[in-house]
Amino acid sequence: MRADHQLRAFEQILNSYDGSLPLHRFLPAYFKQHKQMGSSDRRWATRHIYSFFRLGKALPTLPQEVRLSVADFLCHDTLSLLVEKNLPDLKENITLSLEEKLTLIKVKYPDFNPEDVYPFHTALSGDIDKEAFFTSFFKQPDLFIRVKAEDAAAISSKLEGENIVVKAITDTALALPNGTKLETLLNEGSYQVQDLSSQHTGLYFKPDKWDKWWDCCAASGGKTLLLHSLEPVIELLVSDLRESILLNLDERFRLAGIKKYHKKELDLLQNNDQVLHHYQFDGIILDAPCTGSGTWGRTPEMLTFFEERKINQFATIQKGIVQNVVKYLKPGKPLIYITCSAFAQENEAVVQHILDTLPLELEKMELIKGYENNADTMFVARLIKRGQD
Secondary structure (H helix, E strand, O other): OHHHHHHHHHHHHHHHOOOOOOHHHHHHHHHHHOOOOOHHHHHHHHHHHHHHHHOOOOOOOOOHHHHHHHHHHHHOOOOOHHHHHHOOOOHHHOOOOHHHHHHHHHHHOOOOOHHHOOOOHHHEOOOOOHHHHHHHHHOOOOEEEEOOHHHHHHHHHHHHHOOOOOEEOOOOEEEEOOOOOOOOOOOOOOOEEOOHHHHHHHHHOOOOOOOEEEEOOOOOOHHHHHHHHHOOOOEEEEEEOOHHHHHHHHHHHHHHOOOOOEEEEOOOOOOOHHHHOOOOEOEEEEEOOOOOOOOOOOOOOHHHHOOOHHHHHHHHHHHHHHHHHHHHEOOOOEEEEEEOOOEHHHOHHHHHHHHHHOOEEEEEEEEEOHHHOOOOOEEEEEEEEOOOO
């Protein structure tokens, strides 16, 4: 009976959700409206809805309840009532590795195809290990923080003292279980929440002292904070289309102790010569608007609700922004092009467009395979502006 109760709660949420809001924003509002749901109900409903979306478009002919049970079996190592009810022959295998569980599901359901989990597999960058990428969606990515190298040991020790599992990935990158509440444990400004792949893009920046850099799609400032950690003595311009998000940036910069920077609200698809005519930069970071398809392990609802036509829409925006920012880059200096997309059309194809149409040469590019580290998959390219011919 309890399993039926959990199933009804899941179905009510699923029927109410249309994908217009991210699931992590929709659920708190839903629970607020349905105060009769206790904490246990909310916890199980959240687990079930996220597990269900992690299955993507796989096993489409099975009843919804069975699909949910398969998804829950693959995503968790603790037994749920729905798995117990619908997959009784598998319940003893709940603690097996994901790879072993996938083998069991393929035997039980020969129609199961990991490609169906990620329905846009033909659009992926060619360097992706598709099998590893598809199966990564059954795991919640880790929470990563960036710390100063000299603080890493003390921060790790403090977190471990709170029984939090900490894995040091580099001398400045720590991996923690997703959902770890850091606000009450660590001092503000002593760490930055930043995905491991996002931290990796910093290897492409290579700033020099006294440089002038522009983070042109700054959002909440993560890449600028990373740049500043590599070279604090630089002049910074940050811009974004949305004033509200720049306010969040101000707060993050304050906590990080960054006081000197310029900030502008700009639409980079428009001509901004009136505002920027006197600027010439030693480096431009373009963390471009994109589908976010490399981050859907955190937002698995996108596997169901994403519309493929948007890939081309974002690629068009990316090309337009590059065209409009390159003129403010000094010759011999780098444009750092970044996406959190796994799609070739937003990654390698945009770089090829840049090389074909603009005075830039490719120094290096990389698809950052986050699925190998329980992190986001991203793309980064360092392009150098040619001198005047």
